[in-house]
Amino acid sequence: MRKLFAAGVVFAILAALCEVAAIRLFGHITDEVLTTRDLGAFWAPAIWWLGLAALAGVTSFAGAYATALGAERFLLALRDRVYAHVQTLAPDFSEKRRLGDLMARLTDDIEAIEELVGSGLVKIITTVAGVIFFAGAAFVIRWDLALLTMALIPLFLVVSKVFAGRFRSAAALERASNGAMNSVLEEGLANQPLVQAYNRQDAESRRLHNEGRGWLSANMAQAWLAGLYSPVVQLIETVCLIVILGFGAWEIAAGRLTLGGLLAFAAYLALLYPAVQSLGELALTVSEAAAGSDRVIEILRNGPAVTDARDAGPTGRSQGRVAFERVGFAYPGRGRPVLRDLSFTAEPGDVVVLAGPSGAGKSTVAKLLLRFYDPDEGRILLDGTDLRCLTRESLRDNVTILHQETMLFSGSVRDNIAYGRPGASLDEVIRAAEAAGVHDFVKLLPQGYDTRVGQRGRLLSGGQRQRVAIARAILRDSPVLVLDEPTAGLDDATAAQVMRVLERLMAGRTTLLITHDLRHLPDRARVVAVEPVPREERIRLKRVGMPPRGLRGPRASASDRAPVLDRVSGTVRAPAPARAPASGRAAGAGAERVIGTVPVPGRSAVSGGSSGCSSKSGRSPVPPAGGAGCEEAPASPGSS
Numbered sequence: 095m096r097k098l099f100a101a102g103v104v105f106a107i108l109a110a111l112c113e114v115a116a117i118r119l120f121g122h123i124t125d126e127v128l129t130t131r132d133l134g135a136f137w138a139p140a141i142w143w144l145g146l147a148a149l150a151g152v153t154s155f156a157g158a159y160a161t162a163l164g165a166e167r168f169l170l171a172l173r174d175r176v177y178a179h180v181q182t183l184a185p186d187f188s189e190k191r192r193l194g195d196l197m198a199r200l201t202d203d204i205e206a207i208e209e210l211v212g213s214g215l216v217k218i219i220t221t222v223a224g225v226i227f228f229a230g231a232a233f234v235i236r237w238d239l240a241l242l243t244m245a246l247i248p249l250f251l252v253v254s255k256v257f258a259g260r261f262r263s264a265a266a267l268e269r270a271s272n273g274a275m276n277s278v279l280e281e282g283l284a285n286q287p288l289v290q291a292y293n294r295q296d297a298e299s300r301r302l303h304n305e306g307r308g309w310l311s312a313n314m315a316q317a318w319l320a321g322l323y324s325p326v327v328q329l330i331e332t333v334c335l336i337v338i339l340g341f342g343a344w345e346i347a348a349g350r351l352t353l354g355g356l357l358a359f360a361a362y363l364a365l366l367y368p369a370v371q372s373l374g375e376l377a378l379t380v381s382e383a384a385a386g387s388d389r390v391i392e393i394l395r396n397g398p399a400v401t402d403a404r405d406a407g408p409t410g411r412s413q414g415r416v417a418f419e420r421v422g423f424a425y426p427g428r429g430r431p432v433l434r435d436l437s438f439t440a441e442p443g444d445v446v447v448l449a450g451p452s453g454a455g456k457s458t459v460a461k462l463l464l465r466f467y468d469p470d471e472g473r474i475l476l477d478g479t480d481l482r483c484l485t486r487e488s489l490r491d492n493v494t495i496l497h498q499e500t501m502l503f504s505g506s507v508r509d510n511i512a513y514g515r516p517g518a519s520l521d522e523v524i525r526a527a528e529a530a531g532v533h534d535f536v537k538l539l540p541q542g543y544d545t546r547v548g549q550r551g552r553l554l555s556g557g558q559r560q561r562v563a564i565a566r567a568i569l570r571d572s573p574v575l576v577l578d579e580p581t582a583g584l585d586d587a588t589a590a591q592v593m594r595v596l597e598r599l600m601a602g603r604t605t606l607l608i609t610h611d612l613r614h615l616p617d618r619a620r621v622v623a624v625e626p627v628p629r630e631e632r633i634r635l636k637r638v639g640m641p642p643r644g645l646r647g648p649r650a651s652a653s654d655r656a657p658v659l660d661r662v663s664g665t666v667r668a669p670a671p672a673r674a675p676a677s678g679r680a681a682g683a684g685a686e687r688v689i690g691t692v693p694v695p696g697r698s699a700v701s702g703g704s705s706g707c708s709s710k711s712g713r714s715p716v717p718p719a720g721g722a723g724c725e726e727a728p729a730s731p732g733s734s
């Protein structure tokens with residue numbers, strides 16, 4: 095790209111030099127041919143002039159092409175870079191923002207940066223070079239006239255400076271309102287079924303109109319400034335030309351300047367002043383570009399919430415032993431912790447159900463397991479290794495999450511299933527689809543596996559989308575599985591059907607099942623209740639036992655109803671024998687039971703030494719908060 099920009103500069107300078115030489119020839123023709131009426135002296139300079147014009151045409155085309163190519167490549171690379179950066183940030187980054195605004199930053203505003211540092215830079219260099227050449231040539235003809243010309247140039251610069259400041263504010267407003275307008279469009283289109291079902295079409299149109307009005311007035315402010323700028327500058331230019339021509343006429347009358355000299359001088363000025371003027375316009379473009387670039391830089395300033403430690407290593411295929419050891423966590427910027435002293439273990443083949451009220455922090459457990467964030471206290475282990483000692487890529491290769499809201503892309507059914515394992519063959523896709531119960535309905539689709547599923551899979555039913563996502567997870571075949579509310583909102587029969595499909599997926603894997611719904615749990619399920627952290631500095635740790643399915647209910651004996659106890663690290667131990675659920679709460683499933691109350695340990699209680707990355711024990715002492723023994727790579731903002 096740099097080479098292309100350099101070539102653009104060189105060609106543009108060559109073109110400018112050709113113009114300088116052509117004007118010199120014009121002066122020569124005026125003095126040696128027109129004034130002397132010597133036609134014989136015309137042909138040689140005329141042929142040179144033609145040659146120069148052809149060369150100027152070729153070089154200016156080559157310069158423009160090289161600059162455009164460099165600019166487009168720069169744009170492509172910059173967009174890739176910023177998008178790749180956004181993908182390193184915790185998903186909450188985009189969730190907290192308006193998507194339309196984010197997209198405007200990734201498209202229009204990035205283009206503005208290109209204008210600033212790509213083609214803009216080339217334009218600045220070549221315009222400055224043009225100013226120097228035309229001014230230099232004018233100096234050669236008459237240095238005193240040229241000095242007078244130069245003395246008038248600051249007038250242009252003062253005017254452009256005054257305009258540029260105002261233009262930047264207007265451009266910043268226009269960028270922001272463009273983002274706001276895109277957000278309204280994106281939200282309105284993404285939620286179209288809701289908009290129509292709630293008869294909110296007019297309200298949405300009004301919302302767009304209001305944002306559009308803000309955008310319109312910002313654009314008009316820009317148009318007003320740009321429109322005013324040109325006549326003001328042209329007026330100054332005309333004044334300058336009249337002064338120079340008047341002075342030149344006086345010099346000709348005194349016999350100190352030839353007509354050809356004055357005409358060539360005027361021709362240089364005719365190129366010089368527009369060049370100076372376009373330098374001023376560049377100041378406006380730069381102002382506009384700077385407004386856009388501020389918005390992109392704001393994205394780049396956000397660093398990822400976690401980075402790989404310098405000594406982090408990849409893990410191969412994990413066995414799937416997961417352990418949370420006295421984990422405490424608060425979202426960045428939120429003082430109140432979401433999780434406090436959470437401990438549980440899950441062995442390969444286990445199904446650990448994370449149950450608890452809405453907002454208790456169940457999904458946060460999944461985010462911590464995927465290492466979107468690191469815990470503030472305690473640690474999380476995979477096969478006995480602290481997650482902070484693993485590379486995020488290898489960790490995530492071992493964990494598959496099925497989100498509550500099924501996420502599909504707008505490609506075909508096959509594309510969406512194969513997303514779980516890029517490069518999977520059609521046979522593998524079909525096997526996964528069969529296991530997930532997708533194959534039967536896909537056979538009925540017009541193009542089978544090549545049928546496109548529409549934006550976010552909207553052309554499929556909710557249940558079909560969910561099964562495609564399950565097939566994708568089956569194909570991914572990772573040892574640890576996180577299922578986030580897979581049966582939320584489903585009736586009993588459908589929930590049972592979904593759980594039957596999921597059981598195939600869960601077989602042989604470690605599963606964390608986040609749910610409020612305690613129906614249809616597999617026999618081996620153990621329930622860990624996640625409680626909201628109370629405001630006071632004490633925490634009640636709840637444990638829940640799930641009697642095996644089929645043994646719940648009134649006919650089960652007391653021993654049958656004994657909970658399958660979770661292993662608990664820390665101070666809480668297995669409870670006294672279980673009591674039968676009092677009132678068949680939660681559709682007869684094992685009712686929640688508080689098994690212990692433990693004080694929140696002070697920092698000294700949890701800082702019993704550091705495990706270091708080499709520790710393989712899932713029961714090793716809890717390290718100091720935030721330290722796992724791995725060296726954190728510096729999370730320099732914007733440097734991922």
Ligand SMILES: Nc1ncnc2c1ncn2[C@@H]1O[C@H](COP(=O)(O)OP(=O)(O)OP(=O)(O)O)[C@@H](O)[C@H]1O
Binds near residue numbers: 186425428453
């Ligand atoms: N990115 C975030 N930044 C700040 N707070 C958050 C963020 N995500 C979640 N929270 C807060 O953390 C708490 C726990 O959220 P979480 O989604 O883990 O709850 P949950 O138990 O999964 O709830 P539900 O059952 O309703 O899905 C909530 O109070 C929520 O508002």
